[in-house]
Amino acid sequence: MRDLPGFDAFAADQAEPLARTALSLTGDPEAARALVVTALSVVAARWRTVRWSFPTHAAREALYAAYLKRPRARRAARGPGRLAPGRLAPGRLAPDTDAAALAEALTGLTPRRRALVVACFHDGHTTWQAAGLCRMDARTANTETVLAVAELRDRLPASFVTGGPPEPEAEPAPDETPQEPDGSPPAGAVPQEGPAPEGPGSEGSTSWASPSPAGPAEITPSAAPFVPPAASVSPPGNSGPGDRGEGPWEAALRRELAVLSARMPALDPVPLTAEATRIGRRQGTRRRALVTTMSVTLTALVVVPLAFGAAGLFGRAGQSANGGSPGVLDENAAVPTLPPSLPAPVRFAYRGFCTADDWDVLADEFADSGCAQWRVVATTGEQWRVADVSPVLSDGWQPLLAISGDGNRLVYFSAASSDFVMIDRLDTTTRRTDMVPLAEEVSPEDTHVVISPGGRWMAADFGPAADALRPRLQNLTTYRVRTLPRRMRVLAVSDDGTVTGTASWDSDAVPGRITTTVLLRVGPDGRTLSRTPVDSALFEDGAAVSPDGRAVAVAVERAHPAKGDHGLLVTLDSTTGRVLTRREAALPEDAHVFAVRGWANEHEVIVEVERILDDADEEEPAAEYSVHAVDVRTGAARPIMLDQAGVVPALWVPGTLR
Numbered sequence: 001m002r003d004l005p006g007f008d009a010f011a012a013d014q015a016e017p018l019a020r021t022a023l024s025l026t027g028d029p030e031a032a033r034a035l036v037v038t039a040l041s042v043v044a045a046r047w048r049t050v051r052w053s054f055p056t057h058a059a060r061e062a063l064y065a066a067y068l069k070r071p072r073a074r075r076a077a078r079g080p081g082r083l084a085p086g087r088l089a090p091g092r093l094a095p096d097t098d099a100a101a102l103a104e105a106l107t108g109l110t111p112r113r114r115a116l117v118v119a120c121f122h123d124g125h126t127t128w129q130a131a132g133l134c135r136m137d138a139r140t141a142n143t144e145t146v147l148a149v150a151e152l153r154d155r156l157p158a159s160f161v162t163g164g165p166p167e168p169e170a171e172p173a174p175d176e177t178p179q180e181p182d183g184s185p186p187a188g189a190v191p192q193e194g195p196a197p198e199g200p201g202s203e204g205s206t207s208w209a210s211p212s213p214a215g216p217a218e219i220t221p222s223a224a225p226f227v228p229p230a231a232s233v234s235p236p237g238n239s240g241p242g243d244r245g246e247g248p249w250e251a252a253l254r255r256e257l258a259v260l261s262a263r264m265p266a267l268d269p270v271p272l273t274a275e276a277t278r279i280g281r282r283q284g285t286r287r288r289a290l291v292t293t294m295s296v297t298l299t300a301l302v303v304v305p306l307a308f309g310a311a312g313l314f315g316r317a318g319q320s321a322n323g324g325s326p327g328v329l330d331e332n333a334a335v336p337t338l339p340p341s342l343p344a345p346v347r348f349a350y351r352g353f354c355t356a357d358d359w360d361v362l363a364d365e366f367a368d369s370g371c372a373q374w375r376v377v378a379t380t381g382e383q384w385r386v387a388d389v390s391p392v393l394s395d396g397w398q399p400l401l402a403i404s405g406d407g408n409r410l411v412y413f414s415a416a417s418s419d420f421v422m423i424d425r426l427d428t429t430t431r432r433t434d435m436v437p438l439a440e441e442v443s444p445e446d447t448h449v450v451i452s453p454g455g456r457w458m459a460a461d462f463g464p465a466a467d468a469l470r471p472r473l474q475n476l477t478t479y480r481v482r483t484l485p486r487r488m489r490v491l492a493v494s495d496d497g498t499v500t501g502t503a504s505w506d507s508d509a510v511p512g513r514i515t516t517t518v519l520l521r522v523g524p525d526g527r528t529l530s531r532t533p534v535d536s537a538l539f540e541d542g543a544a545v546s547p548d549g550r551a552v553a554v555a556v557e558r559a560h561p562a563k564g565d566h567g568l569l570v571t572l573d574s575t576t577g578r579v580l581t582r583r584e585a586a587l588p589e590d591a592h593v594f595a596v597r598g599w600a601n602e603h604e605v606i607v608e609v610e611r612i613l614d615d616a617d618e619e620e621p622a623a624e625y626s627v628h629a630v631d632v633r634t635g636a637a638r639p640i641m642l643d644q645a646g647v648v649p650a651l652w653v654p655g656t657l658r
Helices: 007-026 029-045 055-069 098-106 111-121 127-134 138-155 248-261 269-299 304-318
Strands: 346-351 374-378 383-386 401-403 409-413 420-424 427-432 448-451 457-461 472-475 481-483 489-493 499-506 515-522 528-534 543-545 551-556 568-573 579-584 591-599 604-613 622-631 637-640 652-654
Touching: 007 029, 007 055, 007 111, 007 248, 007 269, 029 055, 029 269, 055 111, 055 127, 098 138, 098 248, 111 127, 111 138, 111 248, 127 138, 138 248, 346 401, 401 448, 401 652, 409 448, 420 457, 448 489, 457 489, 489 543, 551 591, 568 591, 568 604, 591 622, 591 652
Parallel strands: 543 591
Antiparallel strands: 346 374, 346 652, 374 383, 401 409, 409 420, 420 427, 448 457, 457 472, 472 481, 489 499, 499 515, 515 528, 543 551, 551 568, 568 579, 591 604, 604 622, 622 637
């Protein structure tokens, strides 16, 4: 990863210990994986500053912060220990065991108390350090920890202390060094200090442990169960909060927490790192913008009210006689809501941006206010707020909103009804689509939605989990809903109802391949029209299906990119997977294709472009984003201005962009 050197090695090194801690916090492997992705994405966003200091501690801080923000966001849909298909699981907890009893008892604790217990008795932190992780006063943390332990004592059986630890494995011969199957040192081994390697397979230690306050928690991951150190919660001689003794019951608590965390399924570091990197890159850019905004605010505190007043005055003065916007993105809460009908097609939509007080850096989301709501921008420059769009994003920062290519219809996942709704340009009354039955629940994080270029069809999938709804297709004229016969990730739906998507499953039939991915085309009657093997990595930076459904555009890089490469725009035949065109985009210097967003016409693909700004005065080089239409036949690129200032919002979807 050219802009995050060494991050892939760090992520591969720390994914397993972070996942074990996350499983102890949530009790759900799926939620644990989501926490790990969030933590790693926060570190990726700050990689240039934390790489040589305390990256492991930063990751754990982000992990605990994300858990405490939404501790049970996904546990309602899946019970503890529920695994997605294809995940490797060491096995469920046997009933009537101490570990099973502890898992049940932990669910009764408040999120904060559970976090303190995990930090102290699983990760091996002192209460001082646990207080920092949970962002609370140390004395309060000490009291809460004591109460949490007392609560667990009351709920656990008396036999909890007498349970014995797992049988140790046979010790190696004296002249042998114990190794795991992947060559890593055994669990509990103390990592060696030294510079970080450039990749997971480099020689030497792969630990990114640093002299941070995290202390014992920063260990080298391995495939063996993680056994925290048996040291006291507070170091000897500590006179502050947390100075308490530890007896057999606390030792049993440590032991059974290790048993619980060892049930975390193995994580594949490659897709995990790729997902965290994609999110972290955009977070880093928005974080730099936030820091700049806060600095300006602090230095100009006295004139801020005047500046806001002037901005409001100029904004009102710049509006046209009919109340329309002058064509500049208005990212405040003053944008009006949708009128009964729109005077022109929707050109694109974007999510607003709030002030520093409304921005949560760790969670990468905005507060619940009008400034964070989605807005639609018409071809005339006017814009309106759509207040009900779900703020949840699916994988890869994909919003749950889609606009037809003609700009006359949009569909989105409603936060109020937990179902998709449709809005027509001539009648903005929301219509529930009934894609999600009233008795069913879906996970928005796993959901994707698309709409056909002419707005006649919409399709959605709800993730690969065995208990998730199957993908569905709806005719927006007759409102008939059809269930597709197999699980797939929908990429597009054409005006004749043909759905294009990808399907993946575990496979051991092909040497060196763990999963198999195919590109599918399914007709509205559910019949598979074509399927061809593809590389799933092709779709990491987005994919766009041509209006006629015959080509799929993706962004890729050369295996060995040279300095100044702008990235390749490749089109694939949607039926055979054969490469149709392969062109380097003719972009400005130091710019490369960041993501594929859609098609402008039958020959041009809409891409978002990132350009790194090398400023010698900046510790972290900033980046600017722009939108271009790239001709797939020649590579020629022309800029597309979203507004007069050339601003590109963090989250946006195209409509009638040309």
